[in-house]
Amino acid sequence: MARYYDSLTLFSPARYSSLPGMPFPDGDSDRYPHRDEVITYITAYAAGLDADARTRSRVTAVRTDGSGFAVDLEGGGRLAAQAVVAASGTFGRPHRPTLPGLEQFTGTVLHSADYRRPEPFAGQRVVVVGAGNSAVQIAAELAAVTRVTLASRHPVKFTPQRILGRDLHFWLKRTGLDTAPLGRLLRTPPTQLVIDDGRYRAAVEAGAPDRRELFPTIEGSKVIWADESAEEVDTILLATGYRPDLPYLAHLGTLDGTGHPLHSDGASSAHPGLAFVGLEWQRSLSSNSLRGVGRDAIRAARRLAAHLSRS
Known part of the structure; x- marks a missing residue:
């Protein structure tokens, strides 16, 4: 998380963002914890576990x-x-x-994962591609120092951060839409909402950033x-999300052709001793966030414990 942009804050309040056993x-x-506060919290959480925690130990393959x-x-x-x-x-x-002409673009192409702060972009012409939370937040932040366009295939859809005086996540929890199986209702059709306190x-609407339909092509340095x-255009910044980061499982035959895992609610479809935690929409809309990953981790641990007891 230390590599995310400096102004990043959680969308969910601290009361809904804690991991099991440690508020x-x-x-x-x-409050909405900021990036550095979350880093400190996760570091302390890991230090308190009765586990052999090894950092900078990249896994290359699981067999x-x-x-x-x-x-x-x-x-x-x-x-x-x-x-x-x-x-x-x-x-x-x-x-x-893959966007037409992007490979031949003579300006700078970045992903939101590469973005830290707006100052290096001052005076540039920037196009941010995307319509989600990160796209809108980064574009609005950049608009304070330069001219920015938010380009997307579909209009940006906003949802208020607070409803009737309560944070959105209070209502998600109260209605059950934040958890499985009811939470799956929000996935069909796919919905991408920008959580907004009114600023974005x-x-x-004020044109800072302005929003346009995604460009059909790029020619050299021109959109x-x-x-x-x-x-x-000087810089195209892709706020286009992420995909599962699981290349080390390729030897197990548990990934599909796009690198997505084959699983049911986090349990591998190919190996009963393999489980997943932190996948987008693993069980609900919160599965890849702090507020939901703890529930899925508990479920995965119980399944694996049952499997090992039978082995």
């Missing part, structure tokens, strides 16, 4: 080994395990869509808009 430190439970697994580490190390939880989520693999809708007008 966020003292403070207003209705079956008898009744269990062999876990290969970068540099040649290896671990043996009876069960494996793939909890690397999605945020290690930025999604860079106002910024877009060609839907009305066929051409405009010189």
Whole structure:
């Protein structure tokens, strides 16, 4: 999380964003923790676990080994395990869509994963591609220092952060829409909503950033808009999300052709000793966030414990 942009804050209040057994430190439970506060919290949480926590130990492959697994580490190390939880989520693999002319664009192409702060973009002409929370927030932040367009296939859809004096997540929890199985109702049809306290809708309506339909193509340093007008652009910033970051599971035959895991509610469809945690829409809309990952982790641990007891 230390690599995310400086102004990042959680969309959910501290009271809904704690992991099992450890609430966020003292403070207003209705506050929205900022990036550095979350880093400190997660670091402290990991330090309090009765576990052999190894950082900077990248897993290169997981293979079956008898009744269990062999876990290969970068540099040649290896671990043996009876069960494996793939909890690397999605945020290690930025999604860079194929857009006509993008490969030949002579300006700078970045992903939101590369963005930190607005100052380096001052005076540039910037186009942010996307219509989700990060796209809108980054575009609005950049608009304070330069001219920015938010380009997307569909209009931005806003939802208020507070409804009848309560945070949105209060209502999601009260109605059950934040958890499985009811939470799956929000996935069909796919809905991408920008959680807004009023600032972002106002910024877009004021044209800072302005919002346009996604450009049909790019020619050299120019973006060609839907009305066929051409405009010189310095930077295209792709706020286009992420995909599962699970290349180390390729040897197990548990990924489909796009790299997505084959699973049911986080349980691998191919190996009963393999589970997933932190996937987008694993069980509900909150599965890849702090407010939901704890529930899914508990469920995965119980399933694996039952599997090991039968082995």
